[in-house]
Amino acid sequence: MFQTFSITRLITYCLVPFLLLSVPVALLLVMSDGNPLVNIFESHIAKLTEMLCFVFSLILILSFFKPRKRAVMFANNLSSSGYWQLTLLAIGLLLLTFAALNLMQLYQSTDLSFVDPPKINRDITPSGSVFWLYISILFLSIVIVSPIFEEVVFRGILLDRLSLKLSPIWAITVSSLLFGFLHHNYLGSTVYGVLLCLVRLRFRSLTAVIFVHILNNLMVFCLILSSYFFDLSRIPIVSTVLVHNPNLTNILLLTLTASLIIMYYYKKELICIPQKRFNKTLLT
Numbered sequence: 001m002f003q004t005f006s007i008t009r010l011i012t013y014c015l016v017p018f019l020l021l022s023v024p025v026a027l028l029l030v031m032s033d034g035n036p037l038v039n040i041f042e043s044h045i046a047k048l049t050e051m052l053c054f055v056f057s058l059i060l061i062l063s064f065f066k067p068r069k070r071a072v073m074f075a076n077n078l079s080s081s082g083y084w085q086l087t088l089l090a091i092g093l094l095l096l097t098f099a100a101l102n103l104m105q106l107y108q109s110t111d112l113s114f115v116d117p118p119k120i121n122r123d124i125t126p127s128g129s130v131f132w133l134y135i136s137i138l139f140l141s142i143v144i145v146s147p148i149f150e151e152v153v154f155r156g157i158l159l160d161r162l163s164l165k166l167s168p169i170w171a172i173t174v175s176s177l178l179f180g181f182l183h184h185n186y187l188g189s190t191v192y193g194v195l196l197c198l199v200r201l202r203f204r205s206l207t208a209v210i211f212v213h214i215l216n217n218l219m220v221f222c223l224i225l226s227s228y229f230f231d232l233s234r235i236p237i238v239s240t241v242l243v244h245n246p247n248l249t250n251i252l253l254l255t256l257t258a259s260l261i262i263m264y265y266y267k268k269e270l271i272c273i274p275q276k277r278f279n280k281t282l283l284t
Contacts, residue, residue: 007158007161009064010061010153010157010158013057013060013061013064014053014057014153016056016057016060017052017053017055017056017057017060018053018057020056021049021052021053021056022049022053047137047138047141048137050141051137051140051141051145054141054145054146054149055145055149057149058145058148058149058152061152061153061157062152073152073156073205073206074205074206074207074210075204075205075207076205076207077203077204077205078203078207078208078211082208083211085265086199086208086211086212086215087215088261088265089195089199089212089261089262089265090212090215090216090219091219091261092257092258092259092260092261092262092265093192093195093196093212093216093258093262094216094219094220095254095257095258095261096188096191096192096254096255096258096259096262097185097188097189097191097192098188098254099188099251099254099255099258100185100187100188100191101185101187101188102250102251102254103187103251104185104187104188106247106248106251126228126229131228135225138221138224139221142217142220142221142224143214143217143218143221144214146217147210147213147214147216147217148210148214150179150213151196151206151209151210151213152206154175154176154178154179154193155175155193155196155197155199155200155206155209156200156206158171158174158175158178159171159172159175159197159200159201162174162175168201171197172194172197172198172201173194175193175197176190176191176193176194176197177190177193179192179193180192180193192216195262195266196209196212196213198266199212
């Protein structure tokens with residue numbers, strides 16, 4: 001399905017919007033230093049630029065494919081019960097990534113946030129005049145743009161092309177390692193990427209993985225928004241997940257709960273991973 005899409009072209013499609021947007025924005029910030037209007041929106045510009053880069057890159061990537069191939073890419077063969085299973089899976093994946101994050105914090109000095117630190121600006125408060133603008137940009141970036149862009153790139157183009165060149169196991173490994181490398185929670189994100197690859201291979205569609213990714217990020221966004229209004233550590237279940245001083249008991253509890261949820265859904269998929277390269281028609 002994606003065998004004619006080169007990795008070089010993918011990189012180019014991602015870099016061009018970044019250069020076209022980042023350079024003018026950087027010049028604007030330098031030339032407008034001290035401008036009150038620019039100062040108000042300065043905290044949003046980096047996130048807005050990143051989001052626009054993702055959008056433009058996605059448009060360029062999807063424009064390469066013919067309408068029929070795009071329809072196949074996002075074909076939806078999920079039943080209502082399938083969506084409920086994927087919802088449960090998204091919860092399990094979120095718990096697993098939190099467990100990995102807590103584990104990482106046990107062995108390194110940096111205090112990792114449960115989302116990428118640049119995505120949260122604590123200088124902005126709910127009483128501020130631009131709070132809801134900031135939250136709107138955050139929502140579009142975390143819940144809408146990033147999941148769609150990342151799934152098209154990592155579980156779409158990269159996984160499919162690598163599956164034609166390597167065995168599916170190696171394709172899953174390489175694409176997931178790359179996905180994890182781009183996130184600060186690299187351990188949890190790598191495992192997250194592996195399991196999303198299995199969803200992709202099972203349903204032969206990006207609709208399923210985009211749904212899981214959006215739902216996962218939506219739960220994280222709700223935690224971020226809630227944290228501006230009250231202390232999440234006072235909620236028993238949430239405090240177990242988002243501990244400031246992680247310990248092995250919490251990590252084991254999270255891992256066990258997440259594993260039970262994920263293994264219930266994946267017991268067949270983990271056994272049935274193809275052992276040889278795909279042919280060019282298997283992914284369509």
